[in-house]
């Protein structure tokens with residue numbers, strides 16, 4: 045065992061130019077572990093709180109109180125702890141903040157610390173993080189299948205399109221590198237189409253094209269065309285994946301599609317999405333209904349769960365209890381794993397195991413506010429989660445995670 049000697053937090057800046065929390069965990073032998081908290085824009089109401097200072101400074105986004113929580117109580121509680129006992133370290137953090145959403149310490153403070161402890165333990169072993177994760181959780185490592193955004197919408201693109209993420213997956217590729225090649229071709233073909241139609245508004249938060257479409261279906265049609273221009277047949281090697289992020293434009297069974305000036309109830313949403321599943325090669329769909337529309341999620345899963353992956357993100361917020369409840373209710377068949385929604389590594393692993401225990405899929409995911417931190421590439425690989433969602437195919441905070449997978453592949 046090697047004990048934790050020092051924990052320090054510093055303010056760094058994320059891909060949206062907002063402050064965030066970076067934590068250094070130094071062990072008694074000088075080994076260092078470091079991690080940075082990401083931040084979401086479309087957040088579930090039950091995820092760990094992203095603690096911000098409020099007030100006028102930095103538009104209320106400063107993280108001084110989260111930094112103080114790491115440098116003060118968290119550092120004091122973890123000093124002397126065995127870095128390789130992740131569960132005990134996370135329990136010591138949780139004991140400081142029994143509030144359900146980590147309002148006191150801040151999920152940004154807890155997640156950066158928890159991940160930094162994991163990095164320190166791996167470096168101390170010494171072994172790469174993915175291998176450390178596999179060996180300490182008893183999982184079989186494998187490189188994940190990327191889920192890559194081509195168009196961004198919803199909260200990530202000025203709500204110009206209601207649906208948040210139009211993505212592709214390339215399950216038919218022979219290796220990770222081929223996924224990158226095919227994705228690159230589709231991404232640039234999609235951009236060319238938008239430019240030629242005068243419908244390119246810019247680039248969304250996660251680097252996907254920010255389109256000016258007249259309907260949500262126009263995005264799907266354009267994506268199909270881009271896949272074809274890239275020399276692929278949609279539905280063969282390349283399939284479509286959507287994050288509806290329905291809580292962003294609906295709730296309590298009422299959905300307002302601003303782009304098309306339409307209002308739908310829960311059944312109407314299910315019908316519309318069911319129509320898309322018929323018409324397009326969609327293999328995965330995330331948050332098809334709002335997080336409070338559990339009857340809708342159950343009905344959607346009853347009707348389509350045998351043919352498409354249905355992921356709970358804002359609905360399940362990487363919470364093992366919520367996953368188990370959804371499994372009993374028959375809502376969804378997969379969960380997104382975002383470590384900062386849970387707030388610690390151990391709670392995220394518990395959620396992953398809860399999903400796996402019932403044969404659910406698990407997709408390790410980044411947030412829309414990201415940094416150079418590559419922990420999730422290692423977690424996805426080490427857990428053998430199968431899938432990784434990182435955003436688009438541009439911008440270094442995204443590409444660094446895909447590139448890290450290429451490095452792991454060569455290890």
Ligand code: 2PG
Nearest residue numbers: 083084085086087411412
């Ligand atoms: C999501 C994520 C990533 P955010 O909804 O899945 O696309 O977005 O980090 O804003 O919650």
Ligand code: MG
Nearest residue numbers: 287289330357
């Ligand atoms: Mg989502």
